[in-house]
Amino acid sequence: MGFVDFAQTASDEAILSRVESLDAHLRNASPLEILAAAAETHQGRVAAVSSFGTESAVLLHMMAQVDRSIPVIFLDTGHMFPETLAYRDELVALLGLMDVRSNRPDPADHAARDPDDSLWADDPDACCALRKVEPLTRALAPFDAWINGRKRYQAATRARIPVVEFDEGRVKFNPLAALGPAEIDAWMSAHRLPQHPLKTFGFASVGCMPCTSRVATGEDARSGRWRGQAKTECGIHVRKAG
Known part of the structure; x- marks a missing residue:
């Protein structure tokens, strides 16, 4: 199927309509098909966002098969x-990623x-606003779409994420949304992808050091993030009210 180039769309309402149509079309597609659609519908204007966490190798490996030049x-x-940081460097070299951009907080704001x-x-x-949300906003400024690795199984707050959505003025692709832990592990094993070094020590989801802890058997994958607080997301995947 040839996909509509979203650059031809003038209004948010029209984009939303096309996003909903694309989501319906890709709802049962494979992650590779979803990534190919992202690259086709937003040629030169799509980036991936990766934490280089415990499951990041799967999305990055798939993306490298579609187009290694997509910015990360x-x-x-x-x-x-x-x-x-060491895992990031290992995966970049292993997968041949061509454009990985590390973004830090603005020095004056910091x-x-x-x-x-x-x-x-x-x-x-x-x-999180200082160190993640605001730097991501600046990093995404040249792009009108982005790819991320969220999955429905990771937490109750992610249980209903679509494959394609329109969020904060950009199209967002969630190509791994439907995958479960067994499928993630199978892809890692089949392609001999290295594990994040901390996974061996019980870290199922890895963020910043002060706000990440080990996960016990039976807990969801993100229960070790901001443990003991109501907070469940850093803010980059939270829609603003209004």
């Missing part, structure tokens, strides 16, 4: 595990709002 945005918050790097303890939402 990594949010280096300044609080990352050293293992995550100095003004979190000079002693303790904001994560005092106000985790403000910390």
Whole structure:
């Protein structure tokens, strides 16, 4: 099927209509087919966002099969595990990713709002805004669509995510939405992809060091993020009210 080029669309309402149509068409498609559709409908204007976490290798490996030149945005918050940074470098080299962009908080904002790097303890939402949400907004400025690796099984808050959605003025592709843990593990094994170093130690989902803990048997994959708080997302996947 030839997909409509979204650049031809003038209004948010028209884009939303086309997004809903594309989501319906791709609802039962494979992740590779969804990635190919993202590349075709937004040629040169789509980026992937990756945390280089415990399951990131699957999306990145699939994307490399479709187009290694698609930009990959990594949010280096300044609080990352050293293992995550090493894993990022390993996957970039292994998969031949051609355009990985590491984005950090704005230095002036960092100095003004979190000079002693303790904001994560005092106000985790403000910390995520400074270190993740705002840097991602700047990084996505040249693009009108983005790809991410969220899956429905990861948490109750993600249980109904579509394959394609319109969010904050951009088309968002969720090519792995329907995959479960067994399918993720099978893809990792079949393609001999390296595991994140911290997975062996019980970290099912890895974010910033201060806000990530191990996951016990029976807990959902993201229960180790912001443990003991009502917070379940950093903010980059949360729709604003209004």
